[in-house]
Amino acid sequence: MRMAELSRESGVAVPTIKYYQREGLLPPGELTSPNQARYTATHVRRLRLVRALLEIGGLSVAGVREVLAAIDDPTTSTHDILGLAQHGLPMAKLEVSDDDRAWAMERIETAAAERGWQPHPESPVIEAIVGVLCAFRQVGHEWALDALDLYAEAADLVADADVTAVARLGRTEAIVEGAVVGTVLGDALLAALRRLAHAEASRKLFQA
Amino acid sequence: MRMAELSRESGVAVPTIKYYQREGLLPPGELTSPNQARYTATHVRRLRLVRALLEIGGLSVAGVREVLAAIDDPTTSTHDILGLAQHGLPMAKLEVSDDDRAWAMERIETAAAERGWQPHPESPVIEAIVGVLCAFRQVGHEWALDALDLYAEAADLVADADVTAVARLGRTEAIVEGAVVGTVLGDALLAALRRLAHAEASRKLFQA
Structure with missing residues (x-):
């Protein structure tokens, strides 16, 4: 053509x-x-x-x-290509003190161990999680992290389905494209569904 | 003071x-x-x-x-205040055709029914979900929506924990503050954990 x-x-x-x-x-x-x-x-x-x-x-x-x-x-390997694509995705970063970082890393390691995850400590994703945990702490809402295990479980639930579905796309190019689209639009989908689930949970709890 | x-x-x-x-x-x-x-x-x-x-x-x-x-x-009611706060949170919107909207609404209704959710069809959250589903379709990645039920399940898992924890904050003002902080930072947390879970799932699947 x-x-x-x-x-x-x-x-x-x-x-x-x-x-x-x-x-x-x-x-x-x-x-x-x-x-x-x-x-x-x-x-x-x-x-x-x-x-x-x-x-x-x-x-x-x-x-x-x-x-x-x-x-x-x-x-x-496809795994390495997916890693490259993922690490290029923009993620929020936050300046954190050494003390805050150590506190966050401990929580992350505990949650990861519970799920059998073996993350690279220098991965940009770990950096992003450290930032979010410290943000919760800095605004005085550390209580929200009591649910960290549940969040990790929810992440696992969708991530397994995502990667299995994406692997079926066959060609490496299609897999990488699918992974990026699925990661970015999937974030938006999960965030919107979570708001819907919040509204339902609030209705049950406060309007019973 | x-x-x-x-x-x-x-x-x-x-x-x-x-x-x-x-x-x-x-x-x-x-x-x-x-x-x-x-x-x-x-x-x-x-x-x-x-x-x-x-x-x-x-x-x-x-x-x-x-x-x-x-x-x-x-x-x-606290439920109404939470609704007001949530509807003020910025959410991505997308122009969609009537045909796309009807297709998205059907998928949303099926997923909501499965979870026992009774969402308001005019809620801005539904509008956001319609937008994301149509975005998947427009870029030719409709396959990702096969996991819509799982995404809704994951959203439910964290949302129940969120609302229960937030309700314990007692005073309405604290509940609303906690809900906003938890919703926004929770989005970031879930997105980052999902990337970590993706990396683990990819390692298992492509490096086994």
Whole structure:
């Protein structure tokens, strides 16, 4: 297909496709004449992935380049590629004191051990959890963390389903795209459902 | 206590306290001389609540005023006040077609019925869920919604614990503050834990 068709097929505007090419996010097409190139289904798939990483995942261009390089390297495991994509997702960070960090790490290790998780202590995800726990503490609402185990259980419940479903997508590119879309939109889904569940629980408790 | 002490006690700067007073978010102190007022523990608590609603919850000043008016009206139920506070929390919205909306509503109704939820069809939370479901569909990742029931179960799991814990805070003001802090920071906590659980599930599935 020509550039115009690639644009129609993928829903990505031509100037944007050209920008992706200049940034090394999309391989060139096969030249059929000095100023015309042919594109294939591979380009359509890559474009979808790039858009999902950039627009839904909010990854930087450099982050997307890293994920694509990992996908194109046959020696990288799917687990490592998923890690790269996940670590590129923006997460809130908070400056915390050493004392607060030690307190948070202890709580995280206890909760992780209970679920049989073996997290990397230097993972950016651990950093994000430390930040949230310290935020609860700083605003004087440490009581909320009594439910930390339940939160971890809920996270496990959906994460297992997510990863099993995503693995069925087959091709590594599709898996990575699915993981990013599922992670980011899944956050929004879980947050909205939790508000609905709050309303139900409040009705039962305060209006009984 | 004097204004300076109220500021120290609450951690809110004096000009900010004065701004809250002008906006009707904090009642005036008891005048002890023409230009000096005395404040009490009630003011400290109200200041904490106002800050939590504005800065953690992201409510508008008008939204905070509405929540405070509901708290100060003895005929309002705690359930209604929680509803007001929750509906003031910012949630993502998405323009959706009638066809998409009907499709999303059907899925939501099925999931809600399974959990025994009786949501208001016009609730802003339902609107947010419709938006997320349609976003999944629009990017071609409808498969992720096969786990909608599990997501609702996970939401229920944490929401019951949240509301039970928050109810123990006693005073309506503390309950509302706790609900807003717990809802917003709880979203961040659940999202971060879910990423950790994803990493564990991916390790088990792809590195076994």
